[in-house]
Amino acid sequence: MVLTSDPTAQCTMDAPSGTPLLRVQDLHVHFPKRHGNVPVLDGIDLTINPGEAVAVVGESGCGKSLLGLAAANLLPAAATWNGAVEFRGQDVRSMSRSQVRRMHGAGVGMVYQDATSSLNPGMTIASQLRQICRLGSSSTPEDLLSSVGLQETDRIMRSRPHQLSGGQRQRVLIALALARDPALIIADEPTTALDVTIQRQVVQLLRALQTSRRFALLFISHDLGLVSEVTSRAAVLYAGQVVETGPTNDILLEPRHPYTSGLLRASMSIEQRWDRLAPIPGQVRQPRDLPTGCRFRDRCSRASDACVTRPALQTSGSRLLACHHPLPPSDQSSWTSEANEGTRRSANG
Ligand SMILES: Nc1ncnc2c1ncn2[C@@H]1O[C@H](COP(=O)(O)OP(=O)(O)OP(=O)(O)O)[C@@H](O)[C@H]1O
Numbered sequence: 018m019v020l021t022s023d024p025t026a027q028c029t030m031d032a033p034s035g036t037p038l039l040r041v042q043d044l045h046v047h048f049p050k051r052h053g054n055v056p057v058l059d060g061i062d063l064t065i066n067p068g069e070a071v072a073v074v075g076e077s078g079c080g081k082s083l084l085g086l087a088a089a090n091l092l093p094a095a096a097t098w099n100g101a102v103e104f105r106g107q108d109v110r111s112m113s114r115s116q117v118r119r120m121h122g123a124g125v126g127m128v129y130q131d132a133t134s135s136l137n138p139g140m141t142i143a144s145q146l147r148q149i150c151r152l153g154s155s156s157t158p159e160d161l162l163s164s165v166g167l168q169e170t171d172r173i174m175r176s177r178p179h180q181l182s183g184g185q186r187q188r189v190l191i192a193l194a195l196a197r198d199p200a201l202i203i204a205d206e207p208t209t210a211l212d213v214t215i216q217r218q219v220v221q222l223l224r225a226l227q228t229s230r231r232f233a234l235l236f237i238s239h240d241l242g243l244v245s246e247v248t249s250r251a252a253v254l255y256a257g258q259v260v261e262t263g264p265t266n267d268i269l270l271e272p273r274h275p276y277t278s279g280l281l282r283a284s285m286s287i288e289q290r291w292d293r294l295a296p297i298p299g300q301v302r303q304p305r306d307l308p309t310g311c312r313f314r315d316r317c318s319r320a321s322d323a324c325v326t327r328p329a330l331q332t333s334g335s336r337l338l339a340c341h342h343p344l345p346p347s348d349q350s351s352w353t354s355e356a357n358e359g360t361r362r363s364a365n366g
């Protein structure tokens with residue numbers, strides 16, 4: 018994966034060689050009627066190679082879903098965009114309707130957060146699977162259900178979505194996305210509606226399928242801890258801009274951008290019930306209300322006068338960072354000790 022606005026940095030971020038499956042370059046997305054001339058995605062570069070698993074992480078409203086939709090050439094009609102989006106080297110803007118259809122079947126499979134609204138409530142699971150298999154699948158509906166770890170396939174085939182549990186519905190959605198053996202699966206918050214135990218199972222399933230079927234994965238989530246279980250690289254988005262990107266584990270163990278650090282503390286504190294680790298103050302502003310310069314500066318405890326200019330995305334060790342005052346690696350000792358203390362307190366109830 019390459020996620021950078023800095024061409025000199027690409028060599029440090031390049032994933033294994035080969036033709037990229039997906040290349041998004043300098044992507045800007047606007048909603049002129051709603052948000053005027055403020056880009057809701059602002060200069061995003063994203064390259065995913067075949068078989069690679071990449072995460073996009075950020076709070077609600079940061080632009081994660083729009084990036085996933087842009088990658089699949091599914092941006093809403095109200096959006097205007099410029100930059101480049103290429104799938105297997107082909108500019109998606111120049112694709113014919115049949116090429117787009119092919120891309121959405123055998124090229125890209127989508128798994129959404131809300132399985133209830135993604136499945137047709139009036140149709141049995143069997144009908145929905147058969148419908149998609151007829152478009153061209155090497156698997157039967159039963160095989161697909163087994164491949165996502167569902168037992169009692171006969172009962173599930175006869176069921177309508179409301180007769181299944183949340184975890185079962187999400188597995189059916191994954192089966193539908195896999196039906197045409199896509200080269201890329203875009204999973205947009207695929208576990209958010211599920212409880213923690215089922216979340217973990219679905220994430221483990223995605224990881225196992227990704228290894229065995231070798232599809233590339235774009236995993237969208239607000240939870241940095243969760244994405245570390247599935248992806249090797251991650252990009253943290255804030256208000257439509259990439260603020261930090263690099264190997265997922267490096268970012269998880271040593272967040273350098275103040276936003277990433279806050280995001281991690283917030284998700285850890287919810288999971289571990291750490292009352293002392295406060296979430297990031299405030300919330301992502303509406304596009305028209307974003308501050309100039311660094312878009313995070315009204316929420317950042319490290320902000321200075323320098324932050325009224327936009328920080329460039331620059332190489333720092335294994336990653337790219339857009340911050341005038343990133344956390345130095347040495348600061349991580351306090352993060353680690355706080356985390357350990359939180360774990361101890363959590364273990365002691
Ligand atoms: N159809 C639309 N019309 C106008 N603005 C939109 C539209 N879709 C998204 N936006 C705006 O674009 C920004 C990014 O939205 P997006 O849905 O990508 O966020 P997200 O990170 O996926 O959030 P969530 O975690 O809540 O799903 C938001 O400010 C949102 O209001």
Ligand code: SF4
Nearest residue numbers: 311314317324340341
């Ligand atoms: S550039 Fe400034 S305001 Fe933005 S994250 Fe870095 S320190 Fe905070």
Ligand SMILES: [Mg+2]
Nearest residue numbers: 081082083205
């Ligand atoms: Mg979203």
